[in-house]
Amino acid sequence: MGFIKEIMKNRQLYTLAIPGIVFLALFSYIPMFGHLIAFERFQPVKGIWGSEWVGLDNFKFFFGSQDWLRVTFNTVYLNALFLIFGIGIALLLAILINEATSTLLKKISQSLIFLPYFISWLVVSLMIMAFMSTDGLLNQWLGQLGISEVNWYQNAKLWPIILTLVYVWKFSGYYSVIFMAAIVGISNEYYESARIDGATRLQQILHITIPSIRSVIVVLLLLGVGRIFFGDFGMIYGIIGDNSILFPTTDVIDTYSFRALRQLGNFGMSSAVVLYQSIMGIAAILIFNKIAKKIDPESRLF
Amino acid sequence: MTNPSMPVTKDKPKPKMKRNKIKNDQSFGEKAFLTFTYLIIVVFSAVCVIPFWIVLADSFASEASFLKNGYQLLPSEWSLDAYIYLLQGSQLLTSYKNSLIVAIVGTLLAVAITAMFAYVIAHPRVKYRNVLAFLTYLAMVLGGGLVGFYIMIANWLHLKDSIWALILPYLMNPFYAFILVAFYKSLPYEINEAATIDGAGDIKLFFKIILPISTPVIATVSLFYAILYWNDWYLSLLFIDDHNLHPLQLMIRQLISNLNVAAYVGGGASYQVSAPSNSIQLATVCLTIGPIVLLYPFLQKYFVKGITIGAVKG
Numbered sequence: 064m065g066f067i068k069e070i071m072k073n074r075q076l077y078t079l080a081i082p083g084i085v086f087l088a089l090f091s092y093i094p095m096f097g098h099l100i101a102f103e104r105f106q107p108v109k110g111i112w113g114s115e116w117v118g119l120d121n122f123k124f125f126f127g128s129q130d131w132l133r134v135t136f137n138t139v140y141l142n143a144l145f146l147i148f149g150i151g152i153a154l155l156l157a158i159l160i161n162e163a164t165s166t167l168l169k170k171i172s173q174s175l176i177f178l179p180y181f182i183s184w185l186v187v188s189l190m191i192m193a194f195m196s197t198d199g200l201l202n203q204w205l206g207q208l209g210i211s212e213v214n215w216y217q218n219a220k221l222w223p224i225i226l227t228l229v230y231v232w233k234f235s236g237y238y239s240v241i242f243m244a245a246i247v248g249i250s251n252e253y254y255e256s257a258r259i260d261g262a263t264r265l266q267q268i269l270h271i272t273i274p275s276i277r278s279v280i281v282v283l284l285l286l287g288v289g290r291i292f293f294g295d296f297g298m299i300y301g302i303i304g305d306n307s308i309l310f311p312t313t314d315v316i317d318t319y320s321f322r323a324l325r326q327l328g329n330f331g332m333s334s335a336v337v338l339y340q341s342i343m344g345i346a347a348i349l350i351f352n353k354i355a356k357k358i359d360p361e362s363r364l365f
Numbered sequence: 366m367t368n369p370s371m372p373v374t375k376d377k378p379k380p381k382m383k384r385n386k387i388k389n390d391q392s393f394g395e396k397a398f399l400t401f402t403y404l405i406i407v408v409f410s411a412v413c414v415i416p417f418w419i420v421l422a423d424s425f426a427s428e429a430s431f432l433k434n435g436y437q438l439l440p441s442e443w444s445l446d447a448y449i450y451l452l453q454g455s456q457l458l459t460s461y462k463n464s465l466i467v468a469i470v471g472t473l474l475a476v477a478i479t480a481m482f483a484y485v486i487a488h489p490r491v492k493y494r495n496v497l498a499f500l501t502y503l504a505m506v507l508g509g510g511l512v513g514f515y516i517m518i519a520n521w522l523h524l525k526d527s528i529w530a531l532i533l534p535y536l537m538n539p540f541y542a543f544i545l546v547a548f549y550k551s552l553p554y555e556i557n558e559a560a561t562i563d564g565a566g567d568i569k570l571f572f573k574i575i576l577p578i579s580t581p582v583i584a585t586v587s588l589f590y591a592i593l594y595w596n597d598w599y600l601s602l603l604f605i606d607d608h609n610l611h612p613l614q615l616m617i618r619q620l621i622s623n624l625n626v627a628a629y630v631g632g633g634a635s636y637q638v639s640a641p642s643n644s645i646q647l648a649t650v651c652l653t654i655g656p657i658v659l660l661y662p663f664l665q666k667y668f669v670k671g672i673t674i675g676a677v678k679g
Contacts, residue, residue: 069492075567076485080497083482086537089517091504097513107520156409159402168406174665175410178417181657183596185617186650190416192621193423198435200419232413237672244673264398289506297599304622320511325603334512341507348506 101338105330121335130319131339138294138315144223145230145295146287152231153238154280158268160239161246173243177236184301187233191302195225219312222303226313229302238283245276281355288351292343296321316340417658424448424647431643447644454630457649459609460616463528464595464653467612471532471594476587480579483542484571487549490557498546505539518604530604531612535593541586544674548582549575585671588664592657613653620646 070077096111101121103114125131156176163169179187194201195215202212215221253271262270273280294315303313305322316336323333419436424447426440434441451457485491486498509517514534524530556574565573576583598614605611608629611619619629626642 073488073491073567076488076491079481079568079571080485082478083485083501083537083542084497086478087500087504089522090514090534091507091509092500094509094513094517095507097510097516100512100516107516110520111516156406159405162399162402163406164399168403172406172410174662175413177665177668178658178661179413181592181596181661182654183598183614185598185614185621186420186654189617189621189646189650190420193416193419193436196436200436200438203435203437235409236413240669240672244669264395300602301598317511324512324515330512330516334510337510337512341510344506 097334098338098341100330100334103331105334107330117331121331122339124332125335125339131336133311134314134316134319134336135292135343137313138317139291141223141226141294141299141313141315142287142291144227145234146284146291148227148231149234150238150280150283150287153235154242154273156235157239157242157246158272161243161272162264162268173236173240177240179233180237184297187229187298188302188304191225191229216306217308219309222309222313226298226302230298241279241283242276245279246272249275281358285351285355289348290344291347292316292340294318417654420647420650420654424644424651426644428641428644431641444641444644446641447648450641450645451630451648451652456608456611456616456630457652460611460613461652463531463610464612464614466528467531468591468594471535472587472590474532475536475538475590475594476583479537479542479586479590480545480576480583481571482537483545484549484575486542487546488557488567489554501539501542515603525604526607526610527604528610531597531600532594534600535590535597538590538593541589541671544586544671545579545582547674548579552578581667581670582674585667585674588667589671595657613649617646617649617653620649 099111100114102116102118103111104117104120105111105114160169160172163172193199197212197214199215201215205212213221215225249272253275254267257267257271294317296315296317299313299315299318300321303309303318317340320333320336320340323329323336327333419438422438423431423436423440425443425445426437427442427444427446430437430440430442430444482497482501486494486501488494491497508514518530518534519525522533524533552575556578557570596614598612598618601610601612601615602618605615608619620626620642626645630645
């Protein structure tokens with residue numbers, strides 16, 4: 064009863080929310096029924112309710128091959144690299160830009176560093192090609208130094224490093240904007256009294272700046288850790304595409320399930336992979352939210 | 366958390382000046398530190414821009430210079446062939462049109478839906494606002510899962526090879542919704558009460574009073590949506606096969622995977638020369654990121670503001 068009364072009382076407000084609610088239902092909540100397909104031999108003509116139920120067959124197939132270990136490891140490993148270096152280098156840049164005394168340099172560098180954030184991964188992938196294809200700039204430079212060419216796109220071992228560098232290149236600006244906003248909020252009085260006590264710039268950074276923005280760092284890390292089982296599809300598929308030579312180190316859960324769906328047409332297994340990913344994702348969020356509550360109660364997510 | 370201390374820095378520009386002065390007679394260590402700082406900043410900034418430069422410069426490289434020298438910082442032989450080739454064909458204009466439609470229609474609808482929804486979540490009189498907020502957050506974390514999402518759009522809504530498949534799925538981004546929620550929560554509640562006494566309903570109040578005063582944040586969120594739509598190729602990869610519906614991003618992808626450039630770019634146009642395939646890729650990229658890069662200096666502050674609000678609140 065209270066429910067209907069509340070809806071009636073604020074009906075105008077709830078009306079405003081209807082498109083948003085419909086959107087969430089259509090594109091987030093109803094599609095969750097798609098997880099049922101993980102337990103089916105799905106045939107599009109028969110639909111979700113008409114297809115044959117096969118129990119855990121799809122999961123057996125996925126976990127029976129070595130693929131699941133590989134894609135899980137790659138997803139977590141790459142995300143961990145992105146998170147540590149992405150946030151670490153952005154923090155360093157934010158601090159350094161903040162320390163710079165020339166306003167012009169500050170402004171220009173901020174703009175330039177932020178720029179890569181705004182282009183698509185496909186464009187990024189073309190830029191990578193300009194450097195790393197066989198006749199690309201890197202090989203030309205190596206040649207000038209008398210070092211033999213490297214076949215970048217055939218060498219899977221190098222790609223965790225390359226992808227990390229690319230991630231840092233694209234997202235440093237974004238994260239450093241967040242850090243700089245936090246740094247601006249630190250009261251100048253701390254720095255003044257530190258200077259009176261004879262603290263060097265480095266000491267000020269280590270003992271004032273970083274501790275003051277600790278909670279921002281923790282929140283960003285936690286957000287990243289919460290999504291550690293979700294690979295960046297646009298990035299990996301945009302850059303690596305269907306180059307299977309590089310799969311051993313770059314194939315992540317998202318690209319794997321995409322290929323299972325779009326190239327193999329295997330709805331069942333793709334669905335099983337996605338369900339596995341969602342469950343791991345929820346587990347990661349719950350666990351790390353708990354840890355967050357312990358180390359820094361203010362920065363927990365919920 | 367940041368707010369109380371903000372005014373302190375704003376009210377006191379003088380201590381900062383002093384800091385600069387002090388620095389001048391600082392020790393050798395401080396000078397070395399500053400040199401190191403500048404070096405890192407300059408090098409990193411350069412690394413960020415050089416790829417943009419290469420894409421621009423080499424889009425004007427002749428195919429002959431490409432075949433001889435590959436990618437270069439400065440092409441050995443300049444030419445406009447790629448652009449002429451692109452403009453003679455029909456695919457570029459088709460793709461540009463598609464990208465523009467998706468970005469404009471998508472952004473307008475998305476901002477409207479997101480703003481209305483966020484306002485309800487932020488409204489203190491709505492009893493179920495936390496339920497709505499949680500459902501939004503959960504959707505952000507979980508998503509629907511690729512397969513269910515695909516079946517919903519392709520099989521249930523029958524949007525395969527429809528431009529709506531590129532618009533509808535991004536109409537409400539939870540992260541942008543929370544940016545708006547944070548803003549609405551910061552508005553004084555008296556605005557609501559004053560209007561309620563005047564007898565205006567909530568819907569009228571929202572459109573007549575709340576929307577106009579939230580223009581800056583709306584602008585920020587609109588830009589985020591515009592970029593999101595402009596840069597997306599995931600949806601078109603999943604749902605668009607018809608090349609008449611390819612947006613620019615998918616056109617770039619087609620050019621990279623390079624089936625038959627002349628047939629794809631031309632769309633019926635007949636060419637005397639063979640396609641300068643390398644520079645065509647780069648020229649398409651230039652035309653795609655052109656609007657972003659050109660508008661960027663004027664819009665940057667809005668993005669910074671949006672990210673900052675989002676980061677502080679959530």
